[in-house]
Amino acid sequence: MADIFSKGITTLNVKTSTFLEVKKIQTYIAKLNSETELLEKKIGAAVYEAWENGEEISEQLVAEELAGIRQKKQVIEEQTRSAEELTRMEAEILGKSESPKQEKSFCPNCGQAYTPPAKFCRKCGTKLTE
Ligand SMILES: [Zn+2]
Structure with missing residues (x-):
């Protein structure tokens, strides 16, 4: 209680x-x-x-x-x-x-996985596009 x-x-x-x-x-x-x-x-x-x-x-x-x-x-x-x-x-x-069904994407610059709709890579700061 x-x-x-x-x-x-x-x-x-x-x-x-x-x-x-x-x-x-x-x-x-x-x-x-x-x-x-x-x-x-x-x-x-x-x-x-x-x-x-x-x-x-x-x-x-x-x-x-x-x-x-x-x-x-x-x-x-x-x-x-x-x-x-x-x-x-x-x-x-x-x-x-996060929903496990949500697809992971990868930063085009450093390869860090991210979950859309992230705007920036949290590793290298590259702007991400969906
Ligand atoms: Zn990155």
Whole structure:
């Protein structure tokens, strides 16, 4: 009786904390996405302005902004992986085994097995296509 009760509490805790953690990651990803968009707009506007004024476009400035975008995109990928990992861990803790009928696929880069619809290889981070 006591066991069933405490197991219920644990399940609730795991679900709640996973939910909150994933939510937090999603909020962070959304923020990074809008920051990326802003940078893209900034570059576009700077390039246009230079063109309009017949000025040289500062390649160094553009390169810096582009590097900033790439950095953000990398963080977005990392965060996406973390959210997937969290969800997977939750399923593991709660004992929800993946359907055995589900076919395994293999990462084209490193050969790591994954279960669709995984977005990224959890070993090497390669983007996976279904
Ligand atoms: Zn891989």
